Amino acid sequence: MNRNLVPFVLLFLVHLCSTYKPVVLIHGIMTGSGSMEMISRRIQEKHPGTKVYNVNRFESWSSLETMWHQVLEIGLDVANISSQHPDGINLIGYSQGGLVARGIVQTFANVSVSTFISLSSPQAGQYGAGFLHVIFPGLVKESAYELFYSRVGQHTSVGNYWKDPYHQTLYESYSVYLPYINNHIQSAKSEDFKNNLLRLKRLVLIGGPDDQVITPWQSSQFGYYDTNDTVVEMRDQDIYQTDRIGLRALDESGRLHVVTVPGVNHFNWHMNVSIVDDCLLPYLD
Numbered sequence: 001m002n003r004n005l006v007p008f009v010l011l012f013l014v015h016l017c018s019t020y021k022p023v024v025l026i027h028g029i030m031t032g033s034g035s036m037e038m039i040s041r042r043i044q045e046k047h048p049g050t051k052v053y054n055v056n057r058f059e060s061w062s063s064l065e066t067m068w069h070q071v072l073e074i075g076l077d078v079a080n081i082s083s084q085h086p087d088g089i090n091l092i093g094y095s096q097g098g099l100v101a102r103g104i105v106q107t108f109a110n111v112s113v114s115t116f117i118s119l120s121s122p123q124a125g126q127y128g129a130g131f132l133h134v135i136f137p138g139l140v141k142e143s144a145y146e147l148f149y150s151r152v153g154q155h156t157s158v159g160n161y162w163k164d165p166y167h168q169t170l171y172e173s174y175s176v177y178l179p180y181i182n183n184h185i186q187s188a189k190s191e192d193f194k195n196n197l198l199r200l201k202r203l204v205l206i207g208g209p210d211d212q213v214i215t216p217w218q219s220s221q222f223g224y225y226d227t228n229d230t231v232v233e234m235r236d237q238d239i240y241q242t243d244r245i246g247l248r249a250l251d252e253s254g255r256l257h258v259v260t261v262p263g264v265n266h267f268n269w270h271m272n273v274s275i276v277d278d279c280l281l282p283y284l285d
């Protein structure tokens with residue numbers, strides 16, 4: 001064989017033999033697919049041949065549209081992608097995108113996800129107004145429930161996962177998203193929500209104490225405030241103990257990975273190459 005061709009033939013073989021599943025990326029609030037480009041490039045560099053789909057729906061201000069609307073629209077795209085890859089796909093959602101992604105996993109029986117990675121997402125809710133000032137000027141967490149726990153407030157994504165520990169009854173009466181996908185409120189879909197999550201081969205929950213946006217940061221790993229400001233970690237939460245959505249079963253079968261990384265601000269998770277190398281790539285098959 002012509003020696004000059006050897007590298008090309010090798011490259012071709014690497015592509016041919018690549019067994020990596022395709023990866024779907026879902027961006028966070030007030031950003032778009034561009035913010036996920038670093039992750040996309042790094043995956044393709046380290047796992048050559050991986051097909052990456054970087055979702056570009058609901059970018060910028062439209063990321064404030066309701067969670068169900070985003071889950072159902074993006075979910076149809078993901079179902080279409082999944083149908084083209086019978087061996088399954090991997091799914092990574094950053095920030096709000098990780099909560100959209102979980103909704104998709106739990107809702108779409110025709111989406112076949114092998115590994116789902118939640119990258120600093122408010123999985124158990126959010127009770128902190130920090131960055132929200134940009135979107136809702138003057139908002140403070142103590143009174144934000146007055147806006148979010150109303151018919152109007154539920155027209156925003158943030159309202160759909162706002163969880164004020166001091167106003168649980170209002171949360172239960174108004175919130176149309178989080179209490180449902182958490183099976184905190186039972187519905188006709190509850191069984192599907194759980195069964196679909198249980199189809200995952202791996203659930204990876206990444207978060208850390210220096211996040212400063214996800215509040216409490218443990219929400220990224222299903223920990224949350226009790227009825228006051230005391231944080232109760234996932235394994236002591238009712239959602240886990242009574243196995244409402246399958247977290248416990250995933251854990252007991254070795255499929256749940258809880259990853260805590262200090263020293264990372266919320267706006268750096270998807271910009272930090274060592275996070276991709278150390279926390280994402282090892283779980284992508």
Ligand SMILES: *[C@@H]1O[C@H](CO)[C@@H](O)[C@H](O)[C@H]1NC(C)=O
Pocket residue numbers: 076077080081
């Ligand atoms: C499904 O994906 C294919 C290939 O990417 C595309 O051509 C088609 O329009 C998609 N269908 C729907 C319903 O989105």
Ligand SMILES: *[C@@H]1O[C@H](CO)[C@@H](O)[C@H](O)[C@H]1NC(C)=O
Pocket residue numbers: 076079080083108109110
């Ligand atoms: C997936 O299921 C949804 C209903 O849950 C359906 O609307 C959609 O067409 C399906 N997509 C594919 C690609 O099968």
Ligand SMILES: *[C@@H]1O[C@H](CO)[C@@H](O)[C@H](O)[C@H]1NC(C)=O
Pocket residue numbers: 226227228229230
């Ligand atoms: C918060 O509530 C928990 C029980 O729900 C209790 O053990 C703890 O003492 C309370 N902490 C404060 C500061 O009130």
Ligand SMILES: *[C@@H]1O[C@H](CO)[C@@H](O)[C@H](O)[C@H]1NC(C)=O
Pocket residue numbers: 261262263264265268269272274275278
């Ligand atoms: C990047 O991630 C590493 C952990 O993998 C962390 O120690 C470091 O502080 C992070 N850097 C930034 C700028 O977030």
